[in-house]
Amino acid sequence: MNTLKVLRDLFYYNKEFATGLLLVLIVVAVAASSFFSPYPPLDVYVVPPDLPPSWQHPFGTTSRGQDVFWQLTFAIRNTLLFGIVVAVISRVISLCVGLVSGYRGGWVDRVLMSLNDTFVVIPLFPILVLFYFIMRDQMTWGLLALIVALLGWAYDARLIRSIAMSLRTREFTRQAVFSGMGTGRIVWQEHLPFVLPIVFSTTLNNINWSIGIEVTLSVLGFTDINTPTIGGMIYWANQHTALVSGIWWWVAFPIALVVLLFIGLFLLAISMNEYIDPRSRLSRLGGQA
Amino acid sequence: MTLLHPAAASAAAEDDAAIPLLSVDRLKAYYRLKLFGIDREVRAVDDVTFAIGRNEIYGLAGESSSGKSTLIKTIAGAIRPPLAVETGSVCFNFSDGTRDIYRLTPRELGEIRWKRLSYIMQGSMSVLNPVRRIRHSFTDFALPHVPEKGAAFAERIGRHLERLHLERSVLDAYPHELSGGMRQRVAIALATVCGPEFIIADEPTTALDVIVQKGVLAMLRGIQRELGSSVLFVTHDMAVHANLTDRLGIMYAGRLVEEGRTRDLFRQPLHPYTRHLISSLPQIGDDTPKKGLEGSPPNLAAPLSGCRFHPRCPLAIDICRREAPPMVAVAPGRRVACHVVTASPDAVAPAMEEVRP
Amino acid sequence: MKPNLLDVDNVSKTFAGRGLFSRRMKRAVRNVSFSLDADRPEVFTIIGESGSGKSTLASMILNTARPTGGSIRFEGRDLAHIRSRRDRVAFMSRVQAIFQNPFDAFNPLKPVDRYLYTAAEVFSGCRTKEARETRVDDALHKVGLSLAEVSGRFPHEMSGGQLQRIAIARALVSSPSLIVADEPVSMIDASLRMTVINLFRMLRDDLGVSIIYITHDLATAYYISDRLIIMQTGEVVEAGDARQVLAAPRHPYSIRLREAVLSVDGAWRGTGLDAEAIQPSLR
């Protein structure tokens, strides 16, 4: 109820939020329409190939005889889902590591942070390509998501840790200790609410980041190209030298859609940042000024 | 009668009574919150009128969240949403002309800041940039406002620091390398280096221990005497007011409830809240039991009708619940807002006897 | 013979210097000793300027920091032997803490009563909701509040004095025999200050709780304490009966402290700021 009111106010008073929300909703609507697709996503030559955009095929058709629009609905759905799965897994890891490390300090902190630093310095791309060459056919969409998530939590864990460290010195943490709460309760009940807004905004950025990775990897062909994704579509377009033969719609629409998603998520993330700060100030209001 | 505070206040009251340095007239400043699902109006300053003469230290006392800092912010012209001035005016009568703070452009405001009007904040770390040496804070704030440049400027700052018993070497220190007391004195040095006519100090010594506090207060007083400036000094420590200020205003729930010469106020507090403040002060060598104020502090987001002190007031009568008492002058230089006191000052006298030390 | 409530025996704490190059050791507390009698509850005050080691000493007594020298015994048991969570809980139910800033003492995003309930559950083993509520209500009544006033309210809805009283009630839930209060009134204003101070007196007289009261406010120390120690740069420079020490301090540092206290009477007698307009002793 209160959250709804907050969202309403954000929508009315914050142009970035309104624009971002609109863009993301458009993309989600496209993804959702995949459930009504007349063609199964993996079938080829279901329509005449190489048709430019028309009433019948609004985004044209590919050289593989697929309708670009309906293909795109599957692609964006998978890509979006990929981003969300990666973000959720990596957020859970970074929350656990960051909160515990920041609160406990001492040797726990040292161990977790050296682990963290290892993950920060691992060169991302070579590792992913390496995995592809090792796994080859076993390299499914889900496995890739897991690997990217494992590589994507470290930076935020450090951010969360620094917040947890400052929360640890606050008096209410000591109050909690002397109320008999153990580490688990303090971390999950006392400290988590303070980092959630920030986690929420980094989640949006993390979705963007992982989608970027996925698109790049698939364009280069380092993923399971049989699951339709945005990157996969561009990969196939390149395989058929679509741009050279003037079939621009095969490349342009996927790129346009993913750019929309990028901008939308980015705007949401920055408007969330704006919101996080005054909100915490407001909640302190009425106490000491 | 020998005045222990050399008669700054009385002199000011006699000569310049007609043109006080600062006059605040029926000022109302509210925090308006209509954002993110919260609708609220906090009446932090509600109809405050007072004036400060030249060369005097005016104290402002009152409990936490009674609106002291808000009043100060509005006087300094530091009004940012959600804070908004509803009505009223704040007028400064500087040596080079009169200025209404709310009629100034941001540029004009910037020009009088530091030079004519300076501000020592609650917690000095916020003025001193933690990653820059003290020297840079001085060049940032003071350089634009003084005639000296280059070596002459450095000399002026050096001399000023020595006046405040700080070594010149603090200029090369970072804020965190100084002790709390030194930082507070650097903040005072910064606020006074341009020789301002009006200095605002918001709880500049609350976090300090007694020895350091005394030194800092003595210093503030010394520099005020030297510059002949006026100081608006805010704290809830009544002992500090007794020792430092010439005149004293007591705030309760966003309103001024009593005002007078500090001495008179301590000798003969009239408003029940003032009386409580003074009588509850523990002192070494005094073994009488002291009581805290019963009841809960006022909620400024939903102010009470009538006198805002009435739920906690031992003298409250019927009218107190209905009508807000106006601020009335009961003697020269003495004002109080209380129905009972203004109606029959005699009835209050016996109650006051027990208060006197 | 019954062991003392608390023995602080020649305790020191040294912090390793920060930074790569400054290997200086910081001796925050040096050879402090005192003890509290189990049969005579008292308000024991620790006075000192900021940085004199008061909080460090307090955290060692509360067993949140380990002394680097000497030992602390609570009811005859060395705190160094408290290791398991069970021992820590048992210790905390006997020795409780009250903190400095009531506005920061409760999580601003959570209702204040959860601390009270947790304490009732963990320390007093109240399993059912009813048992917890009775326990909490009892504790709140001791500080002049009731569960009805506190239940479900958030910190920003309460005043500083109420919050500090809730914090005291929270400490009382487990019926401790020692409460360590680190500058509990320095952040709250005069009118609330006496409410809290009077509560300490009540705890001592009516509930038999001993209190270690840490402050730099000599006037309130005079008002409630039985004995006190004065600390300077980690060392005890003067100790004894509170009224005697404050009325006639002997050590030069205590005398300076005593003289620095601003009082209302002093202002009229001229012992205030004018007597020594500029202090030579500023560091």
Ligand SMILES: Nc1ncnc2c1ncn2[C@@H]1O[C@H](COP(=O)(O)OP(=O)(O)OP(=O)(O)O)[C@@H](O)[C@H]1O
């Ligand atoms: N930025 C803000 N937004 C909304 N309300 C505010 C804000 N700042 C202060 N208030 C409210 O205005 C009232 C007066 O606050 P103010 O800071 O003036 O108190 P104060 O007298 O200086 O108290 P203290 O002694 O604790 O410094 C309080 O109820 C406070 O909660």
Ligand SMILES: Nc1ncnc2c1ncn2[C@@H]1O[C@H](COP(=O)(O)OP(=O)(O)O)[C@@H](O)[C@H]1O
């Ligand atoms: N964790 C720490 N690391 C290094 N020095 C510390 C630490 N905690 C306190 N100190 C130092 O120990 C001294 C005593 O501090 P403290 O006990 O907080 O004093 P008080 O409570 O009397 O103001 C100070 O000089 C302080 O800087």
Ligand code: SF4
């Ligand atoms: S007006 Fe009435 S309630 Fe207010 S202070 Fe005076 S006597 Fe008390």
Ligand SMILES: [Mg+2]
């Ligand atoms: Mg303030």
Ligand SMILES: [Mg+2]
């Ligand atoms: Mg301390």
